[in-house]
Amino acid sequence: MKKYIIITAMFVFGFSGVCLAAGNDTTTINYSVAAINELNMRDIAFTLSIEEATAGQELTPMHVEGLYDLTTNCALDSKKMTAQINTNMPSGVVLALGIEAATGALSSSIASLTSTPQNCMTGIDATAQSDLRLNLDLQATVSAGVVPSASKTLTVTLTDS
Numbered sequence: 001m002k003k004y005i006i007i008t009a010m011f012v013f014g015f016s017g018v019c020l021a022a023g024n025d026t027t028t029i030n031y032s033v034a035a036i037n038e039l040n041m042r043d044i045a046f047t048l049s050i051e052e053a054t055a056g057q058e059l060t061p062m063h064v065e066g067l068y069d070l071t072t073n074c075a076l077d078s079k080k081m082t083a084q085i086n087t088n089m090p091s092g093v094v095l096a097l098g099i100e101a102a103t104g105a106l107s108s109s110i111a112s113l114t115s116t117p118q119n120c121m122t123g124i125d126a127t128a129q130s131d132l133r134l135n136l137d138l139q140a141t142v143s144a145g146v147v148p149s150a151s152k153t154l155t156v157t158l159t160d161s
Contacts (some may be wrong), residue, residue, distance in 0.1 A: 010142045039081075039158045040069040041134070044104065048095075048138035057112065061139040069130040071103050072158065079124035082117035086153040092144025095152065100133040109161055113154070 043066055052060040072079055083097050094112045099120045101107035107121045136154075140147065 007028075025119040036071060036073045037158050038069075038078070039156060041069045041156060042069065046136055048136065050138060050140050053142075057129040058142060059140050062065045063135060063137050065133060065135045067130075068099075068132050068134055068156075070124075070132060070158070071128045072124060074124065074128045076125050079160055080119055080159055081121035081124065081156060081158055083113060083120045083156045084115055084117045084156065085113045086115060086155070088114050089152070090144065090147055090150075093147055094137075096137040096139065096141045097154075098135045099156075101130050102127045102132060113152075117155075117157065118143050120156070124142070124161075 003048055022029050033053045034082070046064045046066070048062040048064060050062050054060070083099075087096065089095055089117065095113050097111065097113055097120060098109040100105050102124055104127070105121050108119065110118050110120050
């Protein structure tokens, strides 16, 4: 019986060291978050046509609205948004742009879009917002005369301040 107890004790204590022994190891995890700057103008294929006026007054401007989405993980006040068209408008015709500012940013209307980039929003912080409004106004003076149908490419760019 003693022999049986000694063998059992050796068995229990001999293997318990193996069962209770802890193993561990370490590894390195590399990670990063890239600079994200996404701008999406939605449903932006506008047709603007001035076809009305009140007698004795300038031509009635045309106004259209659209939406845009913005996502950026930039630093505080480190981004701005610019807008431009591919070529200047004809004499007496103006295309104006207004953009709703993202939270914390400052927007300014562009009274006359040109082929030179102009600031339309500054002080952009990290944000993820959708359904922000933008609007375009087409204005023409009577001295512009009849302007045949044409098109412009509007480029809105999110860039460093």
